[in-house]
Amino acid sequence: MSLQGKTIVVTGTASGIGAEVARLARFQGARVIGVDRNEPSLTLDGFVKADLSSPATIDEAVARLPQHIDALCNIAGVPGTAPPDVVARVNYLGLRHLSTQLLERLPAGGAIVNVASILGAEWPQRLAAHKALAATAGFEAGAQWLAEHPVPADTCYQYFKEALIVWNAVQSQPWFLQRGVRMNCVAPGPVFTPILGDFVAMLGEERVQRDAHRMARPAYADEVASVITWLCSDAARWVSGVNLPVDGGLASTYL
Numbered sequence: 472m473s474l475q476g477k478t479i480v481v482t483g484t485a486s487g488i489g490a491e492v493a494r495l496a497r498f499q500g501a502r503v504i505g506v507d508r509n510e511p512s513l514t515l516d517g518f519v520k521a522d523l524s525s526p527a528t529i530d531e532a533v534a535r536l537p538q539h540i541d542a543l544c545n546i547a548g549v550p551g552t553a554p555p556d557v558v559a560r561v562n563y564l565g566l567r568h569l570s571t572q573l574l575e576r577l578p579a580g581g582a583i584v585n586v587a588s589i590l591g592a593e594w595p596q597r598l599a600a601h602k603a604l605a606a607t608a609g610f611e612a613g614a615q616w617l618a619e620h621p622v623p624a625d626t627c628y629q630y631f632k633e634a635l636i637v638w639n640a641v642q643s644q645p646w647f648l649q650r651g652v653r654m655n656c657v658a659p660g661p662v663f664t665p666i667l668g669d670f671v672a673m674l675g676e677e678r679v680q681r682d683a684h685r686m687a688r689p690a691y692a693d694e695v696a697s698v699i700t701w702l703c704s705d706a707a708r709w710v711s712g713v714n715l716p717v718d719g720g721l722a723s724t725y726l
């Protein structure tokens with residue numbers, strides 16, 4: 472599989488899965504432009520320092536990104552130990568805004584990959600709400616809808632990963648039909664990255680122990696990165712609108 476000649480924008484390149492995707496995509500021939508609030512510690516072909524939690528700072532970043540982009544990987548994210556407002560802005564509203572702003576720079580055959588989570592698996596329980604949020608016209612309209620439909624603070628991470636999976640499914644249809652741009656999610660289980668400890672704190676010992684017996688181990692970031700770069704490649708040219716678990720089989724044990 473090759474990403475030779477492709478320009479790929481990767482958010483979250485300063486750490487964890489985003490850093491690993493950047494490294495692997497460059498190895499596979501891509502030109503990688505990173506976006507993060509923190510400086511990256513690996514070699515990139517370009518880097519835009521940006522806080523992805525507000526439309527104004529996202530627009531400033533967009534102005535500094537290339538005019539031609541073959542793929543966008545939305546990987547930056549915060550755990551549920553962050554304030555709920557920040558979780559909403561970074562993990563959902565900002566991700567949506569960045570994708571929408573960059574869409575016109577993606578050619579037919581381009582790809583967007585969003586990182587959801589196994590913790591978004593219960594989206595069917597709140598499908599109507601997630602569809603209503605997905606239908607809001609942009610960042611501010613989404614924030615307004617959320618002000619009118621408050622999300623419980625202790626499960627806000629799960630809520631916005633669910634919302635992302637539903638937005639991905641709904642929005643990928645017109646973007647693929649009208650523009651030939653594919654959009655997909657991956658849903659990792661636990662991954663050995665710096666925020667794994669936050670997830671343990673967020674979920675509590677009981678849930679962590681329950682899951683621990685259902686999987687061999689957490690993933691290494693490269694095991695998630697290889698699926699993300701595959702979704703960016705032409706080998707995945709007929710894959711769109713899916714949410715692909717990358718969890719060592721953990722989600723299947725809950726059936």
Ligand SMILES: NC(=O)c1ccc[n+]([C@@H]2O[C@H](COP(=O)([O-])OP(=O)(O)OC[C@H]3O[C@@H](n4cnc5c(N)ncnc54)[C@H](O)[C@@H]3O)[C@@H](O)[C@H]2O)c1
Binds near residue numbers: 484661666
């Ligand atoms: N680690 C896991 O167990 C796990 C499991 C499922 C899903 N995920 C998801 O994977 C994605 C990557 O997480 P990770 O595990 O690599 O974590 P990480 O903390 O190692 O990396 C997250 C990156 O996002 C960046 N970021 C956070 N807020 C930002 C902001 N406002 N503006 C710009 N950049 C910002 C951070 O600086 C960091 O570089 C996240 O969306 C996370 O929800 C992680």
